[in-house]
Amino acid sequence: MPKTTFFNLPEEKRQKIIDAALEEFARQPFHKAKIATIAENAGISIGSFYQYFEDKKDLVKYILNLLAQKKLEYINQDMVANREKYGFFELCRAITYSGLRFAKENAKYIGIANTILADPSLQSEILGDNEQVTIEFYKELLEIGLAKGELDPNIDVDLVARFLTSLSFSLIDIVYKDRKIDLNDLESGIKVMDKLMGFIENGIKKRD
Amino acid sequence: MPKTTFFNLPEEKRQKIIDAALEEFARQPFHKAKIATIAENAGISIGSFYQYFEDKKDLVKYILNLLAQKKLEYINQDMVANREKYGFFELCRAITYSGLRFAKENAKYIGIANTILADPSLQSEILGDNEQVTIEFYKELLEIGLAKGELDPNIDVDLVARFLTSLSFSLIDIVYKDRKIDLNDLESGIKVMDKLMGFIENGIKKRD
Amino acid sequence: MPKTTFFNLPEEKRQKIIDAALEEFARQPFHKAKIATIAENAGISIGSFYQYFEDKKDLVKYILNLLAQKKLEYINQDMVANREKYGFFELCRAITYSGLRFAKENAKYIGIANTILADPSLQSEILGDNEQVTIEFYKELLEIGLAKGELDPNIDVDLVARFLTSLSFSLIDIVYKDRKIDLNDLESGIKVMDKLMGFIENGIKKRD
Amino acid sequence: MPKTTFFNLPEEKRQKIIDAALEEFARQPFHKAKIATIAENAGISIGSFYQYFEDKKDLVKYILNLLAQKKLEYINQDMVANREKYGFFELCRAITYSGLRFAKENAKYIGIANTILADPSLQSEILGDNEQVTIEFYKELLEIGLAKGELDPNIDVDLVARFLTSLSFSLIDIVYKDRKIDLNDLESGIKVMDKLMGFIENGIKKRD
DNA sequence: CATGAATGAGCCTTCATTCAT
């Protein structure tokens, strides 16, 4: 966690530092990213950087948490809170849709998490159980869907949850890498999503 | 590409070097992986290393090509050559199945490609058009399937090809990360695969 | 010398700063001792520190002077003032005894002077002529002793003075390092001292 | 301990590095001594330095060991081996004499050990039980002297051993700091020593 | 071809000191 000095900073300055960090980590993997560059782009001195953060890892952890948090904010909290009232596929669509919006509005930084977490020597130390949380969330949705009779009772809940989790990352990947899909046209984004969701729906919904 | 001296080496020695490199890249991201370590584990001197390879990047490119090549070898070449004679889903299953076997027999090194390619500063330089190749291959299979009337004519060939490509990586990911799926029991591996393929099949096959 | 602001401080605050400095210098050599730590332990801000002291060296010089001064205070001033009236060995015993009491009551900080003065890059700059003063003092005592016929006229005054000075530091060293000598039992302290003084006395007193 | 690469170096080069280190540590305390300076004065690159030594501490430990070893070599090994055959004061004189010769021929570097070991944060880590060894050695000599009836049976063996040990360092200190004692005139060195030993002898020898 | 010592640019991190509030 950043030191308290960081949080005492004026909003604007703090944001500038975060932006500089995001930019650098988007360009360089952890071990090649230079704090000097980050500091310079943030308009602060190296010494100041070390008054805000314990060290390089401290910064990375914070950035990653920020991204995770930001992504969560895109999800419709009302739907999540009242998940019982919505259909499974409706929820999945909403979640995926929020993921899309997140991707659209943060296109520049989506690759960062992947880049950072690809470093085996950081994973264990930095990565919390974010992924596990996502899996558990999908499992719960699936259980609800099964109880309501929306889903094929034969599906392997664990496996499907894992698959949906992995898929959500894939989706972002596709959107992120394929610049041909114009994210500024949200319409087309939704269409992409709908098609993908169609695959899933056809695959696991209950058939009469 | 490695220098000719490398290819003049006795098979055994060459393999030892490759193994050492794989091991190191599995443990460390590109910029933290040390040639000194690789050389030592390979039982050669640092000087020799530089007689075989141009530099560090040269080694990485070679290793990546090796892995791609090895994965290809797992695919039933007869089916690929005579792809016209097989059903689309049959081919997909076979390809996925080969991916599974590859994952099973090279579990240790699966993460390497991901780790290496997560480095944005390497991607453009090192990554060839491997992924594009895969996408094109799937597109061809889809076109054939469409021509044969196996597939729903409404699907977006480009998107589905992209999706299948991404999916194949996801699959490997799931298998790779989830140690609960006992890869030694190939039966279960196949079951996993079949379930996943079921989703796809339900999603894009032609319905009468 | 500290700035006047320092001496305007309430006694208590000043002492807290001194204590914090002593503590830090006891733990770390000059170049590793941190003003930030001293300031924090003293309950003042770094900025305040620099309002009291010119710089780090200023503090060290002051601390060293304080210790020297404090040690002097342990010596029976009456005996020193009227040195002519006392026997040489009586004076030596008294001085050594006072050194012991100083060591006992300031055990925690005895090592500081040694630690600081071991730094060659500081010695010339910081060290006054404290040691020379001590040597001169012993020389005077020896001259008096010789004049009174207490001492063997053949001794080399300069050398013995130097030796006694060095010895006084050795004594403190022994007491300081050897925790087996229970300083709380002053009785035993005196016994140690008496034995050491016995060596000297036998060595330089006039024999008839 | 230095790496093997260091010991593979030609004698001359090795010596140059040691000399450069001695010179730097004589001028600067541990935390201010710069490897860059040592490397430069030794005529090697910084990189080379780190191929010879693990790190700065590694070098210091080695230098300290060297000095201790060198000092030992000055002692008449025959006398030490056959200590039973020599008188206590004879042995003490010989040991002190060897210390003097060591001081004379290594005047420049005598202060180094003191300087380095004055750093509390290094003592525990670097200092072995060298001092304890010396104390034990003197204790043994004293026991032999007592058994032979050479010494006053009332002396406190432990205390005197400790005192002699401390004294041997003091002696070196005097010689080291007092440039007025011309060490090039060994005659005068011996005289100094004899006087000091006289004090001790008078203090602890058996009186009839 | 093999070797491994030599090189030095490069980067993280520290901390004494300053200064604006």
Add this chain to the structure above:
DNA sequence: CATGAATGAAGGCTCATTCAT
């Protein structure tokens, strides 16, 4: 006077690459 954020020079250490043997 008090504060504590800002500064940046400085130094330990790493490691890819070269080269003489």
